[in-house]
Amino acid sequence: MTRQEIPNPKDQIPSSAIPEAAVAPSWDLEVGSGDFHIVAFCCHYCAYAAADLAGSLRLQYPPSVRVVKLPCTGKLDVLMILDAFEHGADGVMVAGCMEGDCHYQIGNLNARRRVHHVQTLLKEIGLEPDRVRMFNMSSAMGQKWAEAVAEMDAHVQALGPSPLRKPSPQRRNARRGDRDAAPAVARI
Amino acid sequence: MIVAEQKPLEEIKGLLGEAGRILIVGCGTCVTVCFAGGEKEAGILGSLLRMSTRLDGASKEVTEVTVQRQCEWEYLDAIHDRVTEADRVLSLGCGVGVQALAERYPNAIVVPGLDTKFMGLPVEQGVWAERCAACGACILGLTGGICPIARCSKQLLNGPCGGSAKGKCEVSPEIDCAWQLIYDKLKAQGRLHLLMEITPPKDWRTSRDGGPRRIVREDLRLPVAEKA
Numbered sequence: 001m002t003r004q005e006i007p008n009p010k011d012q013i014p015s016s017a018i019p020e021a022a023v024a025p026s027w028d029l030e031v032g033s034g035d036f037h038i039v040a041f042c043c044h045y046c047a048y049a050a051a052d053l054a055g056s057l058r059l060q061y062p063p064s065v066r067v068v069k070l071p072c073t074g075k076l077d078v079l080m081i082l083d084a085f086e087h088g089a090d091g092v093m094v095a096g097c098m099e100g101d102c103h104y105q106i107g108n109l110n111a112r113r114r115v116h117h118v119q120t121l122l123k124e125i126g127l128e129p130d131r132v133r134m135f136n137m138s139s140a141m142g143q144k145w146a147e148a149v150a151e152m153d154a155h156v157q158a159l160g161p162s163p164l165r166k167p168s169p170q171r172r173n174a175r176r177g178d179r180d181a182a183p184a185v186a187r188i
Numbered sequence: 189m190i191v192a193e194q195k196p197l198e199e200i201k202g203l204l205g206e207a208g209r210i211l212i213v214g215c216g217t218c219v220t221v222c223f224a225g226g227e228k229e230a231g232i233l234g235s236l237l238r239m240s241t242r243l244d245g246a247s248k249e250v251t252e253v254t255v256q257r258q259c260e261w262e263y264l265d266a267i268h269d270r271v272t273e274a275d276r277v278l279s280l281g282c283g284v285g286v287q288a289l290a291e292r293y294p295n296a297i298v299v300p301g302l303d304t305k306f307m308g309l310p311v312e313q314g315v316w317a318e319r320c321a322a323c324g325a326c327i328l329g330l331t332g333g334i335c336p337i338a339r340c341s342k343q344l345l346n347g348p349c350g351g352s353a354k355g356k357c358e359v360s361p362e363i364d365c366a367w368q369l370i371y372d373k374l375k376a377q378g379r380l381h382l383l384m385e386i387t388p389p390k391d392w393r394t395s396r397d398g399g400p401r402r403i404v405r406e407d408l409r410l411p412v413a414e415k416a
Contacts, residue, residue, distance in 0.1 A: 079228065082235040121232075124197050125240040164239055 036064040036156050039084040040093040040149070043073045045103045046139045047095030053142030061146040062153035065093070072096070074107020081118045081132055088165040091156035092132040095148065099136055108136065128159050189309070190218040190282045191316045192225060192302040197236060200278065203299040207248070207276035210237065212301070213267065213289060214254030215281035222316055225280030225302050227254040233280070233301065258285025264292045271296050307338075324394030324401065330382055332373035337390075339366035345387040 042048040048069045054061065070076060073096035084092050094115050096108030112134050119129035133152060137144040195203075204210055212230045220226030230252040241248045253270050255263040258281035264271075271277055271289070276297050279286040282304040290298040306318040321338040327345075328335055337343050341351075341359040347367030351358030355368045374380050392398070 077228070079231050079235065082232060082239070086235050086239055121236060125236055126243050127239070164242055 036062075036090045036153065036161065037088070038065045038091040038093055038149070038152055038156060039089045040065050040067045040095055041070055041073065041076055041080065042067050043096045043103075043108070044069055044071050046097040046101075046141075047135070047137055047145060049139035050095075050137050050141045050145040053139065054145045055142075057142050059142055059146040061149040064090075064153050064156070065149045072102065072104045072107035073111035074102070074104055076111045076114055078114055078118055078121070081115070082121070085122070085127065085131070085162065085164055088162055090131065090159075090162045090165075091152055093135055093148065093152050094132070095135045095137060095145070097136065098138050101138065127162070127164070131156065131159060131162070189221060189307070190284075190304060191222045191306050191308045191318075192219050192282050192304045194224055194229065194233070194280075194302055195300070197240065200233070200299075200301055201237070201240065203301075204237075204248075204276055204278060207274075207297070209273065209275045210248060210250045210278060211270055211274035211276075212237075212250065212252040212278045212280060213258065213271075213285075214252065215258040215279075215285050216254055216256045217259075219280060219282060219285075219302060222310070225282075225285075227252075230254055230280055233278075258282075259288050261288070261292055264289060268293075322395070323390070323392075324398075325391065327387070330385070330387065331370045332377065332379070332382075334366055334369045334373060336366045336370065339364070339369070345390060 040047070040051075042051060048067065051067060068080075073094055076094060081092050081094075094111055096111050097103065099108060099112075102108045115132055115134040118132050122131065123129045133155075135148045135152075137148065194200075212234050214220070214225050214227050214230030216226060219229075223229060234250050234252040237248070237250045241250070251270070251274075253267050255267060257263050258279065271293050272295070274296070276299060277289060277293070278301045279289050279298055280301045281289070282302065283300070286298055286300045289296065305316075307320040307322060308316050308318040311317045318338050320335060321343075323337045327337075336345060336347060340347055341357050341363065342349055344367065347370075348365050349367075352365040352368055355365055357363035357365050371380075371383070374382055394401075
């Protein structure tokens, strides 16, 4: 059996750099934009490969998901998930290997505990805790990936957009318009 | 190390009140290794407070900085500008760190983000237990390295008491009877004769009963001229 290639630690994105380097460009989402945005933290060995397979199989799934590759979901930090929500993500998926199949033994189990911890933190600040959810799949489960994204997308759409999205330019202009007693449209 | 635990978010928000610019100061020593107030915890709390205030419809600026040790002036001096610019400083240090910040910056309003619990150690990942009560006169040499002051609920010096059952304390089945532990340890080492000595009542003046404590080491003090 050939051993799967282990990612070079030098190629890994340090957690402190992830918001800027990988995710921030598509974040800072605005109120009123019709699209939903789900950030998916995916394990290199399973969910990321499953997403790749889903693409190869030409499976259709909602375009709302933005994938961030991790060497293992055990790398996932509470702060990464909070960063996603702080920048306006509507939902966060954490997708790791099947339980018992983690390449690093217990990384996915650690991730599950952290996801649960974040759910309690979100509840504490008044955000729906199930905006973040944990999924498990193997690298052969392209179909499961497509279904998981569809399930999360439907769930987040039912919850509605995150109240942490920034006000849209139209709203900002409208507010400024109210203040200046001028029509909002004139400001755009 | 000093073991602390973060206060509930609601209590922290109450302490911060209406302040607009909030600086969270983490500490890189004891509270980092007990996962209560290090750089990561300061980042998490900052993120939660920013989101929480936005959800409450308020507008606040929450930033974080972590120093190597909050209990030494030289590390606090390095964050002078950040502290003086803040409306309120939320310290994630132990009680010593909070007071050091408040003492070094008399005009700053410093509030605690942690409850300082005890001096102890991690007995397993995620579990900390008390080991020292800082009584000021150590008797561990007589008790097989197990402290009856910190680990016996009654702080008995000639235990155990009648509440010891099957090695556990009557206060809680989760608490080991310290005197059972001491007996087992001394028996294993063949030093049970130490228990034949009756320990006289403890002089608690070396502990909290003597008032706030202070140590002066003349060999380490700087000459008056150099201090100035």
